[in-house]
Amino acid sequence: MAKKSWLSRRKKTEPELPYQPPIWLGDHSNGEIYHSATPEERKMRELILKEGADRAKYYGMDRREFMASGVGIAFSMSIVNLVNGCSDGSKGGFDPMNGAGAGGFGPAAGSGGSLPAGGSGSGALPPSAAGAGGRLTTGQAGATSQPGAAGASGNGGLVGGGAGTGGMGKNPDPVMCETMLDYSEMFIFDIQTHRVERANATYRSFLSFLPQGQCGKGLEGCYSREEYTRQFFLESDTTVTVLSGVPAVDGNNPLTNEEIADTRDFVNGVAMQTERVITHAMVLPNYNHAQQLEGMNKILSDRAPIGAWKCYTPWGPGDGVTGFWLDDPMTGIPFIETGRMLGVKVFCCHKGLPLPGFDNNFGDPKDIGVVAKMFPDCTFVVYHSAYQYGGGNETEGYTMGSKAGVNSLVTALMANGHGLGSNIIAELGTTWNNIMTNTRAATHVLGKLLKFVGEDNIVWGTDCMWYGSPQPQIMMFLSFKMDETIRMQEGYPELTPAIKTKILGLNAARVFGINAAATRCGIKETSLARLKRDLDGEFGRFRWAFQKPALRTRRDFLRNAAFHRAAKTPG
Secondary structure (H helix, E strand, C coil), X not given: CCXXXXXXXXXXXXXXCCCXXXXXXXXXXXXXXXXXXXXXXXXXXXXXXXXXXXXXXXXXXXHHHHHCCHHHHHHHHHHHHHHCCCCCCCCCEECCCCCCCCCCCCECCCXXXXXXXXXXXXXXXXXXXXXXXXXXXXXXXXXXXXXXXXXXXXXXXXXXXXXXXXXXXXCCCHHHHHHHCCCCXXXXXXXXXXXXXXXXXXXXXXXXXCHHHHCCCCXXXXXXXXXXXXXXXXXXXXXXXXXXXXXXXXXXXXXXHHHHHHHHHHHHHHCCCCCCEEEEEECCCCCCHHHHHHHHHHHHHHHCCCCEEEEECCCCCECCECCCCCCCCCCHHHHHHHHHHHCCCEEEEECCCCCCCXXXXXXXXXXXXXXXXXXXXXXXXXXXXXXXXXXXXXXXXXXCCCCCCHHHHHHHHHHCCCCCCCCEEEECCCHHHHHCCCHHHHXXXXXXXXXXXXXXXXXXXXXXXXXXXXXXXXXXXXXXECCHHHHHHHCCCCXXXXXXXXXXXXXXXXXXXXXXXXXHHHHCCCHHHHHHHHHHHHHCCCHHHHCCCCECCHHHHHHHHHHHHHHCCCC
């Protein structure tokens, strides 16, 4: 394989890129919640780095170049599968073959390599069924998965390859991996994205600790509209975004509604007037209520079109004023009625995901069920799907009446008689990012949403640019396969490639009134799209692989959280 040139073309003055997995597996925080690396994640990281160095030698590649290649990404997913106990395909995990069945990189029978082989009984990792990799077969009806036969012995530490395995081979063709992981022709609509215009005192700590805050261009530069354009439309396969704001009192807002609209106009102008960015308008009904409602009319008349209204029910301006409920007749109801009157009937609301400085009691989605029943002509998008509300354990199924995590959203639907296909939409921003390396949690969260909210009512969001490029989240989602045992026990629908396509873009296109096919076709030959193809060809499609979070220790997180509790702003 000819060596890629993108690493060698980096300036000598640039900091040396770290040798790390393309999936961040260490301690981290987005400033909102802290995640300590689990023993499984630490094991994943150790194995990816150790075995990855050997694989890089085989291909004649620099170790970092290997990690930022299609074969390196697929290899890393295989290790996540292995440590999760998913190497036989039945327990879900990640499949680079776009949902055709997990386990294409399982260890070979009797391999004798550094990863334990099936039946060996050695090491801390779960044993794998011999040659269970599975192969991809295609026909007119699409791709299907078939189990492989028993693998040949002596194949080394990685892949269930060799004669008769049906896997991808110990050292699969890098070009094949690049092809399997190419999702650039999909319609991907990210309805939760962020940037800021200024890093004022209130938000400076928050912004500096986010992954994107470490881009090396200064805080304003890291969150600029140019950087937003780069991260979403050059460093990922995202087709269209919705740009959102954050709650703040007057004078402290790092991105006003007018600046959100300015960003939209800038990006769409760069994209030759194609629609790459749609806007939210931030509304704070519990702060200067009359002015907020008047502002809804003004922003719509001055800077139309507006795709949806955005609110944070757990946020409060201080001085004894905390959060609010959407069904409160003094705050939430007038907000909804004003939006309806103005003709924008999509309301996006933060629920779950407890943030420092918020009154997280108001993160309960119980009011969503009420107002959705009151206003059937409106659509209510539940940001984060109430993930981690009340400290909920997201690794269990639904219990009737539960108010923990995603269960609280299910309870809110049931309490108000909402079935599948209602006017309530579940969104995945930060939620997927936090569960994507935990197959059990991912199976339960996605399974509950599919079962109780419906495959047509789940939409894609990433909370980027907070995390840098959203591409890792996209690739992990497209490659994910649910744990079959859990799925059958809980009665969860299967997460098929067709449903993934709906979640990644088509469902949100319906909600926001976008013609997905026409939009995708329209942008294909724009200068922005051509530039992305040129960069992919010159520097590799996985050049995002070395982004990392800034908050990597509990001390960092606690210091950041304390700052925001004092400032009464979200972290």
